[in-house]
Amino acid sequence: MKIGVLALQGDFAEHVAALKKLNVEASEVRLPEHLKGLDGLIIPGGESTTIGKLAVAYHLMDSLKVFGQRRAIWGTCAGAIFLSKDVSRDQPLLGLMDIKVQRNAFGRQIDSFETDLDIPELKQATGTTDDYHAVFIRAPIIESVSGDAKILASIPDGRIVAAQQGHLLATSFHPELTDDLRFHKYFLTMVD
């Protein structure tokens, strides 16, 4: 199995390191030809506007949309925004997932937070019982899911922070910033 990490901007090196800890081959994707031979792709945290502009400039939009029709993609934070259909402002989006996202939904950096989440699907898939410690940084929320998209995790006030649509996964938080590799393992189960 070989997983690509979109390396236009952001914390792609952290995702590569997490995959290597799981003994999975990982490679950086900056141009359309780098998608060849990959079984899945992670779109990292970073600035979604920067990632979007670079994806447009280097003709990655169509290649990524085609890739996502069959293969697994996981977006964390900026990556989740990039996967969405609607972010209520004009910026490049892949529109692969039927989710509507709000950027910087919790405020500015001083409002960024860590908290524990109860995610039954994650516990079940990894055979564990511990809550998941999630790191949110200037994080987006998933305002709504539609079509085949399903809610995977919410915070207690009901706001959605993780969603899945078949082989596509979006999280508002950053599993790549913690030592808990369960989300990476969970994503790998979604890869054919």
Added chain:
Amino acid sequence: MQVKTGTWTEKKGLAQMLKGGVIMDVVTAEHAKIAEDAGACAVMALERVPADIRANGGVARMSDPELILKIIDSVSIPVMAKCRIGHFVEAQILEALGVDYIDESEVLTPADESNHILKHNFKVPFVCGCRNLGEALRRVGEGAAMIRTKGEAGTGDVVEAVRHARTVLGDIRKLTTMADEELMRYAKEIGAPYELVKETKELGRMPVVNFAAGGVATPADAALMMQLGVDGVFVGSGIFKSGDPARRAQAIVKAVTHYQDASILAEVSKNLGEAMVGRNVSQMPEAEKIAGRGW
């Protein structure tokens, strides 16, 4: 739900999100928009870019809060702002304004010649400048969650940025070859906290994100710093003191992403118009250099 804010993971984490990106100095909301549209991963809100601070002379202070708020309102990307070295009240004000990162910067006139700000006291994260590993780890020890090599701001001459990046990264390479029993002596020699020296050796890199700054003016300069091994670049005067800021800003963003691809670097370097005029650091009187501010 138990919620923790202002943690070390949060502070360091935002810098991790900026990696592989370009942080641009902006002096107006219009500049900030141009920077965001060009693909900047963050902007630094200032009253004057370093080249003008040099030209104007006098005491350089924190910018007017009104200007910073206008810039915050104009973009969706993170906004940083500078306070003077040791001026913890300017930092308190910037935190109250809601800036996402504070740069305790030698570009402004220092307020304290002996002490930097105790940055652990704040919820907002800080970035600080350095010229070598000892200086970098002293700042991390005080709570800086991101480091940038100082270079020589406002010159458009990359030579000092290269010198400082080579020194810091060379110090780290040397440290990784040392025996564990040599670390205490090395910590004493470079004046850095022992625990951070140890952590740096174990990681084989700086324990926080490390950008380059001070003199980057072209896409080639930015890619040079990336190939030397930094995590991203700050561009100060280099963009808005050039002939075509929007075009140059876009080119530098692309150069940082594709820093290892010479054919892309050649493409983005074409027809950028005039670069900032610049000042040759080797011909500059010592008294005019600002990298020596802070310790």
